[in-house]
Amino acid sequence: MSLVVGIEIEGDGGHPAAWRAADHPPDTLLSARRIGTLVGELEEAGVGFLTIADATPSGAGGAVPARLDPVVLASLLSASTTAIGLVPQVHTAHGEPFHIANQLSSLDHGSRGRAGWWVGTEASADRARAAGQPWPAHPAVLAAEASDVVDAARRLWDSWEDDAIIADEISGRFLDADKVHHIDFRGDQFSIRGPGLMPRPIQGGVPVFADAGHLRPGLADVVVVRGPSVSAVAAAAGAARAAGAPRVVTEVEVVLDAGGGAANDRLAALDANTPWPRGERVRLVGHPDPVAVGLRELAGSVDGVRVIPAVLDVDLPVLTAAVLPALGDLVRVPRPGGRLRDLFGLPRPASRYAHLAIERESVRGV
Amino acid sequence: MASEELARPDAQLHLAGFFPFGPAYVWSEAERNDIYYDFAAWRQLAQAAERGLFSTLFLGDSQRLREHLGRITDTAVTGRPDQLVLFAHLAAVTERLGFVATLNTTYTDPVDLARRLASVDLLSGGRVGWNVVTTDNDWTGENFRRGGDVTHEVRYRRAEEHLALVTSLWSAWEPGAVATAASAPHWIRPGAVHEVAGTGSLSGVRARPSVPPSPQVRPVLFQAGESDEGREFAARHAQGIFSRYLQFDQALAFATDMRRRLVRAGRPADDLRIFPATRIILGDTDAEARARARWFGDRTWPDRRIRAVIEAVWGHDLSDHDVDGPPPHTDPVVPTQTLTHGVVNTNDRPLRTAAAWRELAEQRGWSIRQLVRHLNASIEFVGSPATVADELTRYVRAGAIDGLNLQPNAMPGGFDEVVDRLVPELQNRGVYRTAYEGTTLREQLGLAVPS
Numbered sequence: 077m078s079l080v081v082g083i084e085i086e087g088d089g090g091h092p093a094a095w096r097a098a099d100h101p102p103d104t105l106l107s108a109r110r111i112g113t114l115v116g117e118l119e120e121a122g123v124g125f126l127t128i129a130d131a132t133p134s135g136a137g138g139a140v141p142a143r144l145d146p147v148v149l150a151s152l153l154s155a156s157t158t159a160i161g162l163v164p165q166v167h168t169a170h171g172e173p174f175h176i177a178n179q180l181s182s183l184d185h186g187s188r189g190r191a192g193w194w195v196g197t198e199a200s201a202d203r204a205r206a207a208g209q210p211w212p213a214h215p216a217v218l219a220a221e222a223s224d225v226v227d228a229a230r231r232l233w234d235s236w237e238d239d240a241i242i243a244d245e246i247s248g249r250f251l252d253a254d255k256v257h258h259i260d261f262r263g264d265q266f267s268i269r270g271p272g273l274m275p276r277p278i279q280g281g282v283p284v285f286a287d288a289g290h291l292r293p294g295l296a297d298v299v300v301v302r303g304p305s306v307s308a309v310a311a312a313a314g315a316a317r318a319a320g321a322p323r324v325v326t327e328v329e330v331v332l333d334a335g336g337g338a339a340n341d342r343l344a345a346l347d348a349n350t351p352w353p354r355g356e357r358v359r360l361v362g363h364p365d366p367v368a369v370g371l372r373e374l375a376g377s378v379d380g381v382r383v384i385p386a387v388l389d390v391d392l393p394v395l396t397a398a399v400l401p402a403l404g405d406l407v408r409v410p411r412p413g414g415r416l417r418d419l420f421g422l423p424r425p426a427s428r429y430a431h432l433a434i435e436r437e438s439v440r441g442v
Numbered sequence: 443m444a445s446e447e448l449a450r451p452d453a454q455l456h457l458a459g460f461f462p463f464g465p466a467y468v469w470s471e472a473e474r475n476d477i478y479y480d481f482a483a484w485r486q487l488a489q490a491a492e493r494g495l496f497s498t499l500f501l502g503d504s505q506r507l508r509e510h511l512g513r514i515t516d517t518a519v520t521g522r523p524d525q526l527v528l529f530a531h532l533a534a535v536t537e538r539l540g541f542v543a544t545l546n547t548t549y550t551d552p553v554d555l556a557r558r559l560a561s562v563d564l565l566s567g568g569r570v571g572w573n574v575v576t577t578d579n580d581w582t583g584e585n586f587r588r589g590g591d592v593t594h595e596v597r598y599r600r601a602e603e604h605l606a607l608v609t610s611l612w613s614a615w616e617p618g619a620v621a622t623a624a625s626a627p628h629w630i631r632p633g634a635v636h637e638v639a640g641t642g643s644l645s646g647v648r649a650r651p652s653v654p655p656s657p658q659v660r661p662v663l664f665q666a667g668e669s670d671e672g673r674e675f676a677a678r679h680a681q682g683i684f685s686r687y688l689q690f691d692q693a694l695a696f697a698t699d700m701r702r703r704l705v706r707a708g709r710p711a712d713d714l715r716i717f718p719a720t721r722i723i724l725g726d727t728d729a730e731a732r733a734r735a736r737w738f739g740d741r742t743w744p745d746r747r748i749r750a751v752i753e754a755v756w757g758h759d760l761s762d763h764d765v766d767g768p769p770p771h772t773d774p775v776v777p778t779q780t781l782t783h784g785v786v787n788t789n790d791r792p793l794r795t796a797a798a799w800r801e802l803a804e805q806r807g808w809s810i811r812q813l814v815r816h817l818n819a820s821i822e823f824v825g826s827p828a829t830v831a832d833e834l835t836r837y838v839r840a841g842a843i844d845g846l847n848l849q850p851n852a853m854p855g856g857f858d859e860v861v862d863r864l865v866p867e868l869q870n871r872g873v874y875r876t877a878y879e880g881t882t883l884r885e886q887l888g889l890a891v892p893s
């Protein structure tokens with residue numbers, strides 16, 4: 077049994093009032109130095125991957141309106157880290173799949189195989205309006221679009237076979253054009269001729285993290301399940317595996333005894349400011365030991381967790397100093413230079429076009 | 443002429459590291475086949491540029507792999523990393539170097555593009571520029587939901603609407619509005635982030651920025667495109683322009699034309715930096731540099747690449763044709779000419795081009811090889827560091843150019859010689875900075891902060 081631990085790093089933490097408890101002034105929230113230092117500490121502590129959530133600004137009063145493009149931020153962080161997985165959230169609704177695929181492929185090259193894609197499901201009115209649509213599309217349309225976007229991206233990643241670059245000076249060929257393919261993808265919302273703009277990603281395909289049931293079968297590498305309790309998560313994980321999920325993760329909200337305050341008191345004080353509504357996630361609140369026990373129990377049914385700390389500056393130091401050590405060998409620690417797929421024990425997929433290479437060989441052999 | 447040459451006695455040359463993805467490199471000299479896509483190699487290139495006090499890196503763009511006769515072009519380095527993903531990575535390992543990304547207004551979502559550029563701009567401390575292009579072909583559109591038949595005029599109308607939305611998003615977050623202490627009543631002053639509406643074909647768009655202004659307020663705008671519409675667009679909006687003109691008189695004529703247009707648009711004549719692309723090849727002596735340039739030219743123009751230039755016009759495979767013989771006597775297969783794509787200006791008429799090329803080759807007694815090398819001869823600066831520095835000083839002081847988009851001759855060490863040998867010569871002539879002027883791209887380029 078083992079557990080890959082991921083941390084969500086967007087903003088000041090999962091709690092909507094987190095900024096009031098942060099260690100830094102609000103106007104340094106998006107500073108490269110602040111975020112780089114935080115992520116350096118996560119890597120040091122053996123955290124397996126980070127996620128960066130995304131949402132369209134709503135203009136709602138009270139909400140912190142600042143955020144960076146998650147893929148851009150992940151790429152900045154790829155330069156100062158060597159082991160931690162980088163998993164930005166990228167929503168599919170209204171996006172340009174050709175750009176999304178190339179950006180994630182570039183992130184995978186830039187991080188030497190540490191990129192992942194947290195497939196976002198945002199379908200808000202704000203998102204629709206930012207794309208020039210008066211209201212969100214019908215859920216069935218969005219669902220088909222989500223699968224098409226991921227499907228097209230995976231085809232683009234495969235479109236350069238692994239050994240497409242030959243750089244053969246004698247023949248004057250940089251590429252073997254037989255090994256770079258048009259994908260000719262046709263969906264209801266878009267079509268793409270291809271090929272992709274980059275050689276195949278280091279990981280073959282960037283691992284796709286997606287909610288259970290959100291995509292057509294076979295498109296997700298890591299399926300995200302949720303439930304309000306450990307047993308609910310276990311049931312959802314079992315169902316996901318039965319449906320063919322290669323790997324399963326869940327999300328956990330964490331509030332710890334930290335900064336001289338008991339977890340419950342801290343949460344109550346933050347909630348008095350802005351309530352943090354309970355959603356579909358496990359929430360662990362308390363001393364590091366019982367929180368570690370909760371994570372250990374989850375490890376019985378899932379391969380990894382995405383931890384959403386209430387306040388990054390306050391909860392992370394305790395998480396890394398007390399909770400992760402209490403889990404000991406259970407935590408799968410990424411290795412410098414390693415790939416995100418390795419961390420999850422996911423094999424590097426063969427390109428769907430690789431059979432063409434075999435056919436070509438056999439034709440030549442005749 | 444003499445007076446023109448001293449038109450700007452204090453003018454400074456800007457170097458931009460330019461990597462076009464397209465030209466051939468001497469592959470056997472590279473450490474690895476895929477070095478052109480390797481961010482570690484890019485890191486070396488960027489750090490060399492910064493050591494040499496380059497103003498910026500500058501990347502061109504193409505959102506479809508080049509094709510030749512219906513297949514992916516195999517004679518040149520093709521494909522490219524996403525520019526902003528690459529630049530975000532490089533921003534973390536540099537401190538002063540700028541980053542200019544070429545992104546088109548035809549196949550991108552303005553709200554997304556505004557945020558991505560603003561993100562890299564903020565994270566880099568204000569070092570980003572956007573080279574606004576419209577892309578010259580519909581064929582690229584086959585990769586996008588925004589694709590389809592887009593005429594030249596529609597492209598530039600869209601460019602106006604797209605750019606207007608992007609710049610209004612960049613101005614919609616009031617400066618200094620975010621709290622400086624966690625004890626403040628609000629994270630941000632209420633009402634300090636405004637909703638922005640698109641116009642024309644973007645009139646349904648309503649959006650808000652999520653990234654505050656950077657130290658240079660917003661990215662510097664560049665433009666590339668040379669029709670009358672393109673030049674007017676630049677005169678209205680751009681503070682940098684990527685030009686094609688490097689022959690001295692043509693460069694000066696272009697610069698003069700652009701300055702006149704700026705004044706007509708109500709701007710100061712010197713509010714625009716002009717950057718044509720080139721290579722620099724150095725040697726201890728001029729003769730040695732010329733020998734190196736010949737070596738580089740021969741190695742990067744193998745028979746296959748020479749033949750591809752002719753095939754692109756004739757429209758079919760000519761692999762049974764000797765490149766040291768005359769151009770084909772047959773006429774081009776006209777319709778298939780459109781299968782060779784991805785090079786700016788492929789739409790000239792093949793029959794006419796073929797006739798002209800045949801005539802030129804006959805007159806001069808040229809083989810295909812000689813013809814193609816002649817047609818593709820671009821202006822490069824070849825010579826000893828002193829010779830090249832003198833020549834560049836003349837260009838800059840005359841006001842013919844402000845900078846160069848400099849292609850490295852190799853990856854990743856391709857800027858080292860220029861940095862180590864040419865930059866000191868330029869500095870001795872007082873035509874190149876000895877320290878960065880500031881921290882932002884706007885400061886390095888000597889441009890005013892927008893109001």
Ligand SMILES: Cc1cc2nc3c(=O)[nH]c(=O)nc-3n(C[C@H](O)[C@H](O)[C@H](O)COP(=O)(O)O)c2cc1C
Pocket residue numbers: 501502503504544546574575576577578579666667668669670671672673684685686786
């Ligand atoms: C020097 C130069 C460089 C250009 N670079 C690019 C580029 O990298 N990517 C691109 O999509 N278009 C590029 N363009 C194309 C322009 O954006 C424009 O679409 C094209 O030149 C047609 O417009 P025009 O008639 O105004 O020149 C370039 C144009 C010029 C003149």
